[in-house]
Amino acid sequence: MTSLLVIIVLVLLAVALWQLTKIFDLTQVGSDTDSSQVASDNDNNIQGYLMFGFLAFIYIFSIYGLFTWGPLVLHTPASAHGAQVDNLMNITWILIFIVQAITQVLLHYFAFKYRGKKGQKALYFADNNKLEAIWSVIPAIVLAGLILYGLYAWTNIMFIDDEEDTVVVELYAQQFKWTARVAGEDNVLGKANVRYIEGVNTLGVDMADAYAQDDIVVSELHIPKGKKIHFKMRSQDVLHSAYMPYFRAQMNCVPGMVTEFAFEPIYTTAEYRELPYMIEKVSNINAIRSKKSVALVAKGDAALDPYAFDYLLLCNKICGASHYNMQMKIVVDTPEDYKKWLSEQVNLAQQVKEANAPAAVEGADAPVKANDTAAVAKIAMK
Numbered sequence: 401m402t403s404l405l406v407i408i409v410l411v412l413l414a415v416a417l418w419q420l421t422k423i424f425d426l427t428q429v430g431s432d433t434d435s436s437q438v439a440s441d442n443d444n445n446i447q448g449y450l451m452f453g454f455l456a457f458i459y460i461f462s463i464y465g466l467f468t469w470g471p472l473v474l475h476t477p478a479s480a481h482g483a484q485v486d487n488l489m490n491i492t493w494i495l496i497f498i499v500q501a502i503t504q505v506l507l508h509y510f511a512f513k514y515r516g517k518k519g520q521k522a523l524y525f526a527d528n529n530k531l532e533a534i535w536s537v538i539p540a541i542v543l544a545g546l547i548l549y550g551l552y553a554w555t556n557i558m559f560i561d562d563e564e565d566t567v568v569v570e571l572y573a574q575q576f577k578w579t580a581r582v583a584g585e586d587n588v589l590g591k592a593n594v595r596y597i598e599g600v601n602t603l604g605v606d607m608a609d610a611y612a613q614d615d616i617v618v619s620e621l622h623i624p625k626g627k628k629i630h631f632k633m634r635s636q637d638v639l640h641s642a643y644m645p646y647f648r649a650q651m652n653c654v655p656g657m658v659t660e661f662a663f664e665p666i667y668t669t670a671e672y673r674e675l676p677y678m679i680e681k682v683s684n685i686n687a688i689r690s691k692k693s694v695a696l697v698a699k700g701d702a703a704l705d706p707y708a709f710d711y712l713l714l715c716n717k718i719c720g721a722s723h724y725n726m727q728m729k730i731v732v733d734t735p736e737d738y739k740k741w742l743s744e745q746v747n748l749a750q751q752v753k754e755a756n757a758p759a760a761v762e763g764a765d766a767p768v769k770a771n772d773t774a775a776v777a778k779i780a781m782k
C-alpha cells in the first residue's frame with residue numbers, strides 16, 4: 401500500500417514538472433532565444449565533444465572496474481578440467497577487450513569528425529564490397545576459431561567414459577535444499593521415483609531395487625581428491641541448476657529427467673584453504689566480519705563467527721523465494737579420509753529399516769543408528 405502511494409506521488413510530481421516546463425516555455429515567447437528544432441553549428445559542436453566525453457567515460461569506467469572488481473573473479477580452479485574453462489574465458493575477454501577498444505575509438509572519432517556543419521551535405525554512399533568483405537570475413541574467422549575451440553573444450557569436459565573408475569553421486573534438488581546420494585559399494589544408484597517418497601526415504605529411492613541397498617543419503621557431501629566424480633542430477637519440483645564454481649561445473653537439474661556432469665577434484669578442502677590467495681581472501685573477509693562484530697556486540701547482539709573456506713554446491717537458477725540460500729557443503733578429502741568417512745555412514749536401507757522397526761530396547765526414546773556408539777552406550781547403561 402505504501403509503495404502504491406509513493407508511486408502515485410511520483411507520477412503526480414512528474415506531471416507537475418511537465419506542466420511547469422510548459423509554462424516556462426510560454427514565458428519565453430517573443431524573446432530572441434533560439435527555439436528552432438533544427439540543430440545549429442553550436443549544437444553540433446556540443447554533441448561532437450560530448451561524444452569524446454562519453455568515450456573517456458567508458459574507458460575510465462572500464463579501467464576502474466578492472467582494478468576494483470577484477471580481483472573478485474574466481475581464482476585457481478579446483479578441478480582437472482577447470483584450467484580449460486578459464487582459458488576459454490580469458491581468451492574471450494581479451495578478444496572482446498581489443499575489439500571494443502578499437503571500435504569505440506573509431507565510432508566516436510568519426511561521429512565527432514563528421515558532425516553537422518552549416519552548408520555541409522552528407523555524402524551518398526551506397527556500398528563498398530571490399531570494405532564489407534573485410535569486416536565480415538575477419539569476425540567470421542575469429543568467431544569460428546573461438547567456437548571451434550569452445551566445442552573442443554565442451555566435448556572434452558562433457559565426455560564421461562563409462563569404463564572409467566568413477567565415484568557415482570546423485571545430486572537431488574528441491575525447493576530449497578540439496579541432498580546427495582552416494583552410490584555405495586556397487587557404485588550403481590538404485591532406481592528412484594517421486595512415488596516412493598515416504599518418511600526417511602525423501603529422495604523416493606526404490607528400496608526393492610538391489611542396487612539401492614547400499615546407497616547412502618547425505619546432506620553434506622564428501623568426495624575423494626584425484627578421482628573422477630560422476631554426478632547425476634535430479635529435481636523434485638522446478639528447474640534448479642547445480643553450480644560448483646570452484647570446480648567450474650554447472651548443470652541444470654530438470655524435473656523428470658537425469659542430467660550429468662563429471663569432474664576430478666585436484667585440491668582437497670584443506671589444501672585449497674592453504675593457497676596464498678585463499679588465505680588472503682579469508683583474512684580480508686574476517687577483517688570485515690570482526691569490524692561488524694564490534695558494532696553488533698555494542699548493540700548487545702552476538703558476534704559473527706569467523707569465516708573458513710568450504711566448497712559449496714549452489715543453485716544457479718532462480719527457483720523461488722529461498723533460492724539464494726539453497727546450498728550444500730562439499731568436502732574434498734584425501735582418498736584415505738574419504739574411505740573413513742564412507743565407512744561411518746549409515747546406508748538408506750538401514751535407515752528405512754530402523755525407522756520402520758518398533759523401538760527394540762525398552763526405554764529407548766528413538767531408534768538408534770547402528771554406528772551411533774554414544775547412544776548405544778547410553779542405552780546399555782540404563
Ligand SMILES: [Cu+2]
Nearest residue numbers: 640715719726
Ligand atoms: Cu534452486
